[in-house]
Structures are given as structure tokens and as C-alpha cells.
Amino acid sequence: MTYFNEETKEFIFENYHKLKPFASFLPGIAGKNGVPMWTYYVNRGQLIASFGIENKDHAILDFTPANLSYRNTSVNGFRTFLKVNDQCFEPFGTTDSNRKLFIGRNKVSIEETNNDVQTTVKYFHVTEKKYPGLVRKVQFKALKDMKLSFIDGLATFWPYGTGLYAQKNMSNLAVAWFDVFNQENHIPFMKNRSTTEDTEEISALEAGNFYVSVDQHHKRLKPIYDSSIIFGYQNELAVPHVFNQMPYDEFIRQNQASTNQLLSGFSTHEVHLRKDETYTFYTLLGSYSNLDSLNESARHWDFNYFESLEALSESFIEELVAPMDTQTNYPLFDQYMKQSFLDNLLRGGFPYIFKGLNKDHVYHTYSRIHGDMEREYNNFYIEPRYYSHGNGSYRDVNQNRRNDVYFVKEAGIFNIVQFLELIQLDGHNPLTIEGSRFTFNQKYQNKLLEHVVKGENKLIDYLKKPFTPGSLLMFIENNIETNISPQTLLDLIMYYTDQTTQSSFGTGYWSDHWIYNLDLIEQYLAIFPDKIDFMLFDQPIKFYQSKMSVYPRKYKYVLNKEGFPRQLGGLYEDKEKVKSLDLKQGSNFHKFTNGKTVSVNLYSKLLHLATIKTASLDPMGMGVMMDSEKPGWNDAMNGLPAIFGSGTTETINLARLFKYLIEFSHLFKSKTVSIQSDIYDFFTNLTHHIDDGFDKIQDIRESFDAKTNLYLSDAFVDITIAQLIPLIERLNDYIHRGIKNAFELGKGLIPTYLTFEATTYQKNGLRHPHLNLECIDVTNWKVRPLPHYLEAPAHYLKSMLNVIDAHSVHQHVKASGIYDETLGVYKTSASLEDETLEIGRARAFTKGWLERESSFVHMSYKYLIGMFKSGLYDEFYKDIKTSMPPFMDPLVYGRSTLENVSFIATSNNPNPKVHGQGFVARLTGTTSEAMTLMYLMFLGKQPFSYKENKLTFKVNPKVIKDFFKEGRLSFKFLSHITITIHNPHHVDTFNLNVTHYTLSNQNERIKIQGDSILGEHADDIRNLKYSHIDAYLG
Structure with a gap:
């Protein structure tokens, strides 16, 4: 049985250990002035499968993928052993019992009644403190008079300094460095004695991982870090033989070893309880920078301290999600929206505002790349500092910030500028978003120093380099004595700073990333329609410049090892560019020949974006080419670039971009704009030759890329917008002809993906610079559409104004094999059974799993938005009752229906047990789509x-x-x-x-x-x- 408790705002699963396994996590948010911890849990054992700080290399309980966590958590995670009147048992162990799981927004709890003891365990994170911590609250309720002895804690506790590789591959050697300190204070401080690298320079480690247990009488419980005094010969940790057989007073007098063995984190005590009496204690597990600071802080760690931590954890998260407070006839929908808001900011960040001298700074906190037990392939990073944020991917962060302007309106223009200035002159963009850094304007030093009592020189030196607000605030607290609060000094310093977005190339150039900027513009204009001129002409925007360049056709069109024409090795590290421009790690922006950074207004940037993407259309003018080694939104179609793939989703959005450009141009047609001369020449040249065929268009594009690879001319062309309108409309006509042809090719439903066969080609005498394959020139092409996907129709519906035409598209989708009649959900595509493995790993996946013919909820929501925007209200409201989690059966969905998932296994999957079950939870673009839908509806x-x-x-x-x-x-x-x-x-x-x-x-x-x-x-x-x-x- 499952149900939602409206009073406690918890989703409850009875006998959770017998239900479908699922993986989730605590939010990992510690507040602006707190240091976060990551914690992952499963609905097995006592839940917690792994936790730590920063990344996988700083785990206290080692990171393990979901499917292995389902097997291992009951043994390697938290354990409880009770001895009631000399009878021993393990709550939440292998013995069957009635159990409950309670999932809150910032907490998770379990409860079991067994052998006349009700055991309740709750987990939550430390909030607004200078150290990261996971708190475990345990309560025993006696159902009869009893003497209760217990051991409770973590079976596997890794000391600080033991990385993931050592944990998984060298644990036998790693124990040589292990040691435990501070036992006398009942706060074991566990760390490696030194760094473990095989290098000639060795240094001691000051930081350590710790735990402490404090009960309702403010007593610190006795710690046990040597598991052998509990389990004896039972190295598999199955049965606590020593505890079971030895009298408790003898048990606690055993000596413990602190070296050369794997460590644990248990606490023990004995109490006498009357019937219905409870006994409660908290265990805090975390990391601290050094032992002295830990012991200083711990002087205040009584039971009241932990009660206040628990209350703060609850109130903080509710305050954070308050902007999504919704009250409807569906309480689950209301809580689902709050959960979506929370999970959305975990990927996109929450925008905080710092006042600035020239303009306010928008700083996104809490974001991180989606790395959890079901996304074990991602190396997540959660900054262990105040105002914490981590790395993210361009597409993910962009989409999850789409609705920022609806709750922090100052973020609207910031997001537009931040993401559009990362678009390069070649139309591509870096993958990795690393957040913002700030540089202090040194001429305002005196404004700060009057507030510094001690540490002036330290502060001056610190401010000479870029910094984040969190790192600066922690530096001030630890090194500077002031006559104002550290937070006030931070705000003062931030007032005199300049902000720069940090980004890096990552792993490739995707063809779809740029399209999400149109959503940022659309949402901004929904709040600031009177600020179009401010948006278009008052925002200086740069062009990102990457170390990676794209080869022209003459190099990347090759014969593969089997002798077939393919597009391979499109990217290369441009050493000439790196050397000539002295490109550094981090953000680099294009410069003029005079050395100044290129800056244009948004109108010019959009005009160039439309031009370069028009020049990127395939030989038939229907899809935007995947010519830089990566596909579009569907990453699992990774084989498409090699077989000359293109996507119509991007073309649909290119038409949307032209629609904006034409509207803006007519609105400001009398205005004179200055357009950089290389950009202007490229635009006019392409316009004049747009009907001269694919090769001519590509020659123009490649010529522009080569000319502007290093620098742009500092010359500008002044022209009225009215003069540009006919040229813009000519390109727009070309785009719409391509879309019309794509519809005809798809027989009434636009195909999402196209591939091209080179039917006529000749060797050009070149060899690929690093693949050493023979290069070819292609003179004739044959197009082939892949089976229908949901993606392009979803984007197309959003732009439709005629509800009759929209209804026709919708009927074609329902009849195309994309819709799962059994579950009432939309699949990523029709059957791929007749496709070859060349299209990508999606074809190799099982049907109804991951990106192959499953219901990828993010794209389903995009389709629902398209339905709504095109006026299909009746169909929309019918579909959401089967397509939105809050209306699903949680026992089928397999988890809390307040939480989104990446995909739902569909009824074509060969395993009927997973039909309708959601996988890969929470950190998905679905959260942003859910918020967009709510605003559209209401x-x-x-x-x-x-x-x-x-x-x-x-x-x-x-x-x-x-x-x-x-x-x-x-x-x-x-x-x-x-x-x-x-x-x-x-x-x-x-x-x-x-x-x-x-x-x-x-x-x-x-x-x-x-x-x-x-x-x-x-x-x-x-x-x-x-x-x-x-x-x-x-």
C-alpha cells in the first residue's frame, strides 16, 4: 500500500522492502552559508547506499551503481542490532517484518515494529553550517518493559583521503594508511595519515571524516570503529556473533584496533525502558578540515543542537520551494510541482542576486551535473563551499533555467546573455558550464579596507584572482577580522566585481544546444514585453572561442575501413589557434584583430545564429546537419553523424528563430544597427547564393569559418534594419520550403531524423589528418528518413496556430506507433527493429528501455506542451491523466509519484514486470517542462x-x-x-x-x-x- 500524508508532506510505502527497487537521493543542499553533502538511497535495508562530499573520490560510504546497491546496502550500509532482555535481532534485516518508508522533500525515514520494539530511523542533511554532514536520528519505542542493548551505525566507513579507485580496486593496500584519532572524545576522526600517491613528495592530511552519536540525555555514545569486536570471525558482517553471545558489560570493554583494517562507524549503549517509553539519539557523520576545529565545534553538539538542525533542515527546504506553492483539487499534483521545482534547481541552480555597481549579479547556487546511482557514468561535482554549485551541461542547465524569470525576474536577461555568448562564430558551443567567477575592481580597495581590522594584505592578495562568492566568504571567516559581518563584507566586495561565465569544451558539439535559447527569450518576453529594445540592443554579447575546431568536408568526408562513405573525425584540437591566441583553460572569447574582445548586440548575435544554422542545413535543406561528431537531443542516436545524419527538430526551431527576427525587424525597421563586417558579409553572401545548391552553401560556410577562426575584423557596417528584412525573409522562405519537403517525405508527419547516402563521390587525394582514412568529395546524395520519432512533432506543435492542423498532426502521431495504447504514454519513437546498429546505441538497447522506444518523459512533456500551445485542450487533459506521474499508480511506477524520472519502460519491453515503471530519477529536464506546463495551464x-x-x-x-x-x-x-x-x-x-x-x-x-x-x-x-x-x- 502507498499513500501521501498531507500533514507531514511525506509519501509513504508500506513494506517497501518487498516492492520494486528504486534509487533516489537527498537534495544535497546546505543553504547559502552551508557546505553540502551528497547522499543516495535505495528502498532496501536501512536505505543509505552511499554518501560523501564533493564527488565520488570523497565518499564516506563508497559510491555504488543502483543495481549493485539494491544487493549491497543491507550489509554494507547502516545496521542496527538490538538485544532485548538478552534476545538478539536486527531491525530492517533479513527477518520478515512490517516496515514503512516515509519520503519527504529533505528527509527520508523508515519504521519497523519487531520483537516488542518499534524502531524509527530518519535521515537529513546538516543545513547552514560550515561543515558537511548527514544526520541519522534513531528512536526506539518499547512496547513492554525491557532492558535494551544496541549497536547502531555504519558498517563501512571510509577514512578521508581514500578515493574511489582505491575503494574499489586497492582497498587491501589502502588500509596501510588508515588511522583513527580522537577516540577519547567519542568522536572518531578517520583519515589517511598522508597522501597516497606514488610520488616523491608526500604531505600529511589534516582533514578527516568523523561521526558522533548524542542521545536525549546529551550523552555521547561509545563509538565502535573496529567491526571485529561486533562480528568476530564473520567478515561478511552477516551476524554480530560477539555482541549476541557476550554480556554487554564485557562487550563494551573490548579493545579496538584502529589500523590496517577496514573501518566501521557504530555506536553502542544500554538503556532500561518502561512500556511505551522512547529513547532517541542522533548520529552525525561528516567531514571536517582539521581535528582542532572539529572538537571546538563539537563543544556545542548536545541533543538540542541536533533538534535545531532537524527543524532547520525542514524549514529551509520549505522556504526554498515556496515559489511553487500551488493549491488545486489534486494534493499530489500540488506537491509534485514543488518537488519538480526543487529537482529543477538541483540541475539548473537557484538564482541569487548580488547588488553590483554597474548591474546586479545573478549567481546560481545548488546546481550540479546529474550524477547519481542510475547515472553512474557522470562524474558529478558538488562544490564543498558556501553558495555551492557544481558543473553542468549546456543543454541541461539552459533548459532547467527556462522558468527562472517567472520567480526571480532579474534572472531573465542574465540567462539569455550567459548562454548566447557561449555560442561560437561557427554556431557551436562548449558542453560544460562551470558556473561564474568574479574579479574585483582593484581601484575600490579602500571601500573594503576601512572594514578590515586584521588581515588586510591577505584579503588584497586573495582578491587579485577570480573567485566564487562561497570561497570568498569562507576565506573571510577563516582569515579576516572585520568590524562588520562577513556576509556584509562579501556583499560589499561583490558590489565592485565583474562576472564571467566559466565554460569548457567538454566532449563534443551537439546540434541542438542552441535551440533552448529561444525558450529563454520567449519566457523573458512573457514577463518583459516592453523591454524588447533593451534586450536586443542594450546587451553586449560575446562569442565563445574554443580550442576545438571543425574540419571542412574535404577532410571529414571519408571512406571507412570497409570502404563506405562516412563522416568521421569532424573535430580536432586546433593547435594553431591555441598557440596564436594563447587560449587558457576556462572561458575564452573571440577577439578583434586589435586585441579587444568582440562584443555585439543581441540582434546581431541572433542574425548570425540564424545565418550559420541556415548554412548548416543538409543537402536537401530539411534538417540541420550533425557534422561535428555528436547528434541532437537524443544522445543515443550517436551513430547518426557518421552516416551524414541531420535533424528537423533544429530546422523547426530555426524557423522559430526567423519568426522572432522578422517580428523584431519590423518592430525596429527604422533603427540603424552596426553589424561586424565579417558577419555581415557572410549573411549577405549566403542570402545571395541560398538557391545555388548545397556545395555552394558549404563553400560559403567553410570560407567564413576559416576567415574568422582566429580573429574578427574590427570594421562594422552600419545599416538600417529595414534593409535587412528582405534578406532575412529570403532565408526564411528557404527554411520553410525545407520543412514542407520534410512533411512530404514523412507522408504527413515530419520525420525527426534523416540520413544521407553518398551515391556519387570521388577520392580527392587527401587523407584524414588523424584517422588516416582516404578523403572524398561527394557530388550526389540520397535521403532516407528514420522511423518516426516524437521529438520533431513535439517541437512543431508548439508553433502551430491552427487547431485543425494541430489535430491532424496529433492523429498522425497516435497512428504512427509512437503511442503506447496499453499505458497511455508517448514513446520516443516507432519501432527501430528494421534499423541497423549504425544509427547509434539506441538500436542496441532493449525495446522499451532507455532511449529505445520507451517513454522518455522529458520529450513526452514537450509534446504535451505542444498540444497545449496548439489548442488541443481536451486531448491534453486526457493525456496528462496517464502521462504525468502524480496521476499514476505508484506501485506500477515503482517509486514516489511526486518525483519525475527520465524514462518509463513501455509495454513493448520483453520484461512485463517493468512495464510502466520509472527509471533514472529526478535530475531531468522534465522538471522544467512541468513548471512550464503549470504556468501555461493556470x-x-x-x-x-x-x-x-x-x-x-x-x-x-x-x-x-x-x-x-x-x-x-x-x-x-x-x-x-x-x-x-x-x-x-x-x-x-x-x-x-x-x-x-x-x-x-x-x-x-x-x-x-x-x-x-x-x-x-x-x-x-x-x-x-x-x-x-x-x-x-x-
Whole structure:
């Protein structure tokens, strides 16, 4: 049985240990001024499968993939052994019993009743402290009078300094470095005595991992780090023979060894309990920079301290997700939205604002690459500092920041600039986003030093190099004495800084990454439609410059070892570029020939992006080529670049980009713009030759790439936008002809992926520079579409204005084999059975698993958004009841239906046990799509509009009646405004308009007639003057 407790906000599984196995995690957020820890759990044993700080190399319990964790956690994780009136047993062990699992937003708990003892265990993270920690709260409730002896803790505890490789491959050697310190204080401090690398320079390790247990009487419990005094000869840790057989007073007098063996982290005690009496203790497990600091902090670690940590952990997370507070007739949907908000910021970050001299700084905290037990291939990193953030991928972070402007409006323009300036002149972008660094403007030193009592020189030296806010704040706390708070000094320093995005090439160039910038623009204009000129012409934007370049066709079109034409080895490290420009690790931006960094406005950047992507279309002008070793959104189609693959999803979004450009151009047609001369020449040259065939277009593109590989000319062309419009429209016409042809090729449903066969070619006398394959020139092509995928129709539906045409597309999708009739979900594609392995690993996967014909929820949601935006409301609301987790059966879904997953195994999978089950949890773009859907449903596509020099605000809900509870639903907007929609007749709202509004705050309440709010009142809403808006439907 499963159910949701509305009071405690916990999802509950009874007898969780007998249900489908699943993997999840605690959020790993410690607050702005806290140091985070990562913790992964499974619904087996006592849950915790691995945890640590920073990355896999700093684990306290070693990182293990999900499928092995299901097997190992019960033995290697947390264990409890009880002796009740001399009878021994293990709660949550192999003996069958009734158990419950409680999943909260920032906590997870289990409960079992066995042998007259109710055992409850709760886990949560330390919040807003200078050390990372996992807290385990254990409570025993006696169901009769008893003497209770217990051992509780971690079976496997790795000392600080033992990396993942040593844990998995050299653990027998690694124990030679292990030692335990601080036993006398009952806080074992475990570490390697020195660094373990086989080098000539060795240094001591100061940092260590520790644990401590404190009970309700403020007593520190006796620690046991030597498991042999518990298990004896039982090295497999199955049965605690020594504890079972030895009297407790003898047991605790045993000597422990601290060296040359694997270590544990147990605590032990004995208590006498009356019937219904409880005994509670907390165990804190974490890392500290040095032993002296640990013992200093631990002076305050009494039972009250841990109670306050528990309360703070709860209140902090609820405050964090408050911007997604939703109240409908579906409590699970409401909590699902909060969970989606939380998991979204774990991938995209939460935007905090620092005041700046020239402009405010937006700094995203809490983000990290999606690495967990089901994504063990990713080397995640969680910065062990205040204002923590980690690395992420361009596509992931971009998509998960799409809705930032809806709750922190200052983030809107920042995100647009940050991601678009990472687009290179060749149209590609780096993969890895490493967050922001700040550089202090040294001329404002005196503004700071008047607040420094001691440590001036240290601070001056520190500020000479780029820094993050978290590293700076920790430096101030540890090294600088001030007459103001460290946080105030940080804010002051940040005021005089410049911000730079850090990024690196990563592993390739994907063909789809650029398209998500259009969503950032769309969302920004939904809040700031009156700021189009500010967005287009007042934002200086750079061009990222990578060490990696793309070969022209003459090198990357080759004959493979079997003699077949292929596109291979498209990328190379451009040593000439690195040497000539002295490119450094981190962010490098294109420069003019005079050495200054290239900077253009957003209009010019978008114009160039449209131009370079038009020049990247395939030989038939239908799809954007995958010509740089990587595919598009579907990573598992990794074979497509080799077989000259292209994607129409990108072409659909290219048409969307041109739509924006044409709208913007007509709006500002009288304006004169300065366009960098190389960019302008490329644009006009392509426009004049757009109908001259694929080879001519590629010659123009490759010529531009070669000319601008190192520098851009510092010359600019001044031209009115009106003069550009005919040229832009000519390229736009070319794009739409390609889309029309793609529809005809797909027989009424646009194919997502195309491949091309080189039917006529000749060797050109060259060999590939590093593959040593013969190179060819191709003169004729034959196109072949792959089976239908959901991806392109999902993107196409979003742009459709005619509901009749949209309905036709929808019917084609339903009839194409993409829809799973049994489960009522959309699959990634129709059957791939007749495809070869050449298309990518997706073909090698099992049907209905990962990217092969499963329901990839992120793309399903994109399709749902397309349905909604195109006006298919009835079909949309029918589909969400089978496609959205909060409406699914958790016993089939296999986990909490508040949590998203990457994919759902579909009914074509050969294993019927997994049909409908969700896998690879939470850190997915689905979270962003869920938030977009909620705003579309409740608020409308365009909450703010700008007409006749007036800002207008309008609530335009399209909601089915069963979402309303007693005729009302509410949601948060811009973090601080609660919007309540009143539906007195309790009907579907598809054809209803608002008749009047009330706007209120603590001081006033005003009523406004009509379906829109105009002028000053609309400005007041955006400026957060009102805390409540009530919209009444007629």
C-alpha cells in the first residue's frame, strides 16, 4: 500500500522492502552559508547506499551503481542490532517484518515494529553550517518493559583521503594508511595519515571524516570503529556473533584496533525502558578540515543542537520551494510541482542576486551535473563551499533555467546573455558550464579596507584572482577580522566585481544546444514585453572561442575501413589557434584583430545564429546537419553523424528563430544597427547564393569559418534594419520550403531524423589528418528518413496556430506507433527493429528501455506542451491523466509519484514486470517542462503584453474543471504573489474570460473590471506591489 500524508508532506510505502527497487537521493543542499553533502538511497535495508562530499573520490560510504546497491546496502550500509532482555535481532534485516518508508522533500525515514520494539530511523542533511554532514536520528519505542542493548551505525566507513579507485580496486593496500584519532572524545576522526600517491613528495592530511552519536540525555555514545569486536570471525558482517553471545558489560570493554583494517562507524549503549517509553539519539557523520576545529565545534553538539538542525533542515527546504506553492483539487499534483521545482534547481541552480555597481549579479547556487546511482557514468561535482554549485551541461542547465524569470525576474536577461555568448562564430558551443567567477575592481580597495581590522594584505592578495562568492566568504571567516559581518563584507566586495561565465569544451558539439535559447527569450518576453529594445540592443554579447575546431568536408568526408562513405573525425584540437591566441583553460572569447574582445548586440548575435544554422542545413535543406561528431537531443542516436545524419527538430526551431527576427525587424525597421563586417558579409553572401545548391552553401560556410577562426575584423557596417528584412525573409522562405519537403517525405508527419547516402563521390587525394582514412568529395546524395520519432512533432506543435492542423498532426502521431495504447504514454519513437546498429546505441538497447522506444518523459512533456500551445485542450487533459506521474499508480511506477524520472519502460519491453515503471530519477529536464506546463495551464502563454505603449497583465487559464477545489485554485507568481482563480460555475475554463480582478496587499485592496489590467497597475504587479491577485471567471 502507498499513500501521501498531507500533514507531514511525506509519501509513504508500506513494506517497501518487498516492492520494486528504486534509487533516489537527498537534495544535497546546505543553504547559502552551508557546505553540502551528497547522499543516495535505495528502498532496501536501512536505505543509505552511499554518501560523501564533493564527488565520488570523497565518499564516506563508497559510491555504488543502483543495481549493485539494491544487493549491497543491507550489509554494507547502516545496521542496527538490538538485544532485548538478552534476545538478539536486527531491525530492517533479513527477518520478515512490517516496515514503512516515509519520503519527504529533505528527509527520508523508515519504521519497523519487531520483537516488542518499534524502531524509527530518519535521515537529513546538516543545513547552514560550515561543515558537511548527514544526520541519522534513531528512536526506539518499547512496547513492554525491557532492558535494551544496541549497536547502531555504519558498517563501512571510509577514512578521508581514500578515493574511489582505491575503494574499489586497492582497498587491501589502502588500509596501510588508515588511522583513527580522537577516540577519547567519542568522536572518531578517520583519515589517511598522508597522501597516497606514488610520488616523491608526500604531505600529511589534516582533514578527516568523523561521526558522533548524542542521545536525549546529551550523552555521547561509545563509538565502535573496529567491526571485529561486533562480528568476530564473520567478515561478511552477516551476524554480530560477539555482541549476541557476550554480556554487554564485557562487550563494551573490548579493545579496538584502529589500523590496517577496514573501518566501521557504530555506536553502542544500554538503556532500561518502561512500556511505551522512547529513547532517541542522533548520529552525525561528516567531514571536517582539521581535528582542532572539529572538537571546538563539537563543544556545542548536545541533543538540542541536533533538534535545531532537524527543524532547520525542514524549514529551509520549505522556504526554498515556496515559489511553487500551488493549491488545486489534486494534493499530489500540488506537491509534485514543488518537488519538480526543487529537482529543477538541483540541475539548473537557484538564482541569487548580488547588488553590483554597474548591474546586479545573478549567481546560481545548488546546481550540479546529474550524477547519481542510475547515472553512474557522470562524474558529478558538488562544490564543498558556501553558495555551492557544481558543473553542468549546456543543454541541461539552459533548459532547467527556462522558468527562472517567472520567480526571480532579474534572472531573465542574465540567462539569455550567459548562454548566447557561449555560442561560437561557427554556431557551436562548449558542453560544460562551470558556473561564474568574479574579479574585483582593484581601484575600490579602500571601500573594503576601512572594514578590515586584521588581515588586510591577505584579503588584497586573495582578491587579485577570480573567485566564487562561497570561497570568498569562507576565506573571510577563516582569515579576516572585520568590524562588520562577513556576509556584509562579501556583499560589499561583490558590489565592485565583474562576472564571467566559466565554460569548457567538454566532449563534443551537439546540434541542438542552441535551440533552448529561444525558450529563454520567449519566457523573458512573457514577463518583459516592453523591454524588447533593451534586450536586443542594450546587451553586449560575446562569442565563445574554443580550442576545438571543425574540419571542412574535404577532410571529414571519408571512406571507412570497409570502404563506405562516412563522416568521421569532424573535430580536432586546433593547435594553431591555441598557440596564436594563447587560449587558457576556462572561458575564452573571440577577439578583434586589435586585441579587444568582440562584443555585439543581441540582434546581431541572433542574425548570425540564424545565418550559420541556415548554412548548416543538409543537402536537401530539411534538417540541420550533425557534422561535428555528436547528434541532437537524443544522445543515443550517436551513430547518426557518421552516416551524414541531420535533424528537423533544429530546422523547426530555426524557423522559430526567423519568426522572432522578422517580428523584431519590423518592430525596429527604422533603427540603424552596426553589424561586424565579417558577419555581415557572410549573411549577405549566403542570402545571395541560398538557391545555388548545397556545395555552394558549404563553400560559403567553410570560407567564413576559416576567415574568422582566429580573429574578427574590427570594421562594422552600419545599416538600417529595414534593409535587412528582405534578406532575412529570403532565408526564411528557404527554411520553410525545407520543412514542407520534410512533411512530404514523412507522408504527413515530419520525420525527426534523416540520413544521407553518398551515391556519387570521388577520392580527392587527401587523407584524414588523424584517422588516416582516404578523403572524398561527394557530388550526389540520397535521403532516407528514420522511423518516426516524437521529438520533431513535439517541437512543431508548439508553433502551430491552427487547431485543425494541430489535430491532424496529433492523429498522425497516435497512428504512427509512437503511442503506447496499453499505458497511455508517448514513446520516443516507432519501432527501430528494421534499423541497423549504425544509427547509434539506441538500436542496441532493449525495446522499451532507455532511449529505445520507451517513454522518455522529458520529450513526452514537450509534446504535451505542444498540444497545449496548439489548442488541443481536451486531448491534453486526457493525456496528462496517464502521462504525468502524480496521476499514476505508484506501485506500477515503482517509486514516489511526486518525483519525475527520465524514462518509463513501455509495454513493448520483453520484461512485463517493468512495464510502466520509472527509471533514472529526478535530475531531468522534465522538471522544467512541468513548471512550464503549470504556468501555461493556470496563467496563460503571455501574462504580460505591451500594446500602444501600455503594459498589460492578463490571467488566461485553460483548466479543466476537476482541478478546481470548491471553485478555486491558486498558485505563486514571481515568488511573492499568490494568484487565486475563482470558477464559481465549476466548468472547464477553455472559453471563459476573467470578468474582474482584486489586487491586495497589507495596506490596500482594489477592484479592476475586465479581463486585463493595464498601465500602472500592471507595472505594480511586476514590481511586486501586491501580494494577492484574485481573478474571477465569468
